[in-house]
Amino acid sequence: MAAGDVAYVLDSIAAGPVAADGYEWYEVEYAEGRDIWPWQDVPSADLQQGWMAAGTETERFVVLATVECRADPVTLETLAFEVTPWERLVCLANGAFTIEGTYGCETCADGVTRGANPTWLADAAQHAPISGTYEYYPFARMAVSPDVAPPADRDIVRATVHVNDDDAETCTYTPDQDESLPTTDFDPTAVEIYCRERLVIESFEVTGRDDGP
Numbered sequence: 001m002a003a004g005d006v007a008y009v010l011d012s013i014a015a016g017p018v019a020a021d022g023y024e025w026y027e028v029e030y031a032e033g034r035d036i037w038p039w040q041d042v043p044s045a046d047l048q049q050g051w052m053a054a055g056t057e058t059e060r061f062v063v064l065a066t067v068e069c070r071a072d073p074v075t076l077e078t079l080a081f082e083v084t085p086w087e088r089l090v091c092l093a094n095g096a097f098t099i100e101g102t103y104g105c106e107t108c109a110d111g112v113t114r115g116a117n118p119t120w121l122a123d124a125a126q127h128a129p130i131s132g133t134y135e136y137y138p139f140a141r142m143a144v145s146p147d148v149a150p151p152a153d154r155d156i157v158r159a160t161v162h163v164n165d166d167d168a169e170t171c172t173y174t175p176d177q178d179e180s181l182p183t184t185d186f187d188p189t190a191v192e193i194y195c196r197e198r199l200v201i202e203s204f205e206v207t208g209r210d211d212g213p
Helices: 076-081 086-090 164-172 187-197
Strands: 018-020 022-029 047-055 097-103 130-133 140-146 156-163 200-209
Touching: 076 097, 076 140, 086 187, 097 140, 164 187
Parallel strands: 140 200
Antiparallel strands: 018 022, 022 047, 097 130, 097 156, 130 140, 156 200
């Protein structure tokens, strides 16, 4: 990477910071020449991923990029292709917004990420997407508030969504550790920010069914 390039901290509760060897490390993705969210519209061969040293206790190697909030309405396309989770938190934390698409995913991972609490918010494995057409791009993963019965798989919905959920204050991540490896302590502030960035469905209206293949 060259000076001034943009990297993206992985959208993961365990992406850092992790202290090791005198440095603070973050797991990041990087796409050469890209300064906007390089995710669904970037070929996987063009993405590089790894751990980046962000600095020491006295010296910083990277800075948090400036966020410029857009005036355009929030859409599924902008959530999928242009707005990072951090930008969601910075720009959309003060109110709910509405997006439309097909809910659910037959091929998404099942199970629970052990140590993520509360699972409905902190565990990404529990977050089904709303997508343009069933299981296809664009998509954005959604947590569903425990006060709401989730949509049915393949429901086409108009969903009211928010970030910065109050339950993020209780988020913790204490995964099982391999006793043969050094213990990793996950930064509680980073875990809370991860939970605050989650897209949460607070209500929805079913407008149809997606019965395509």
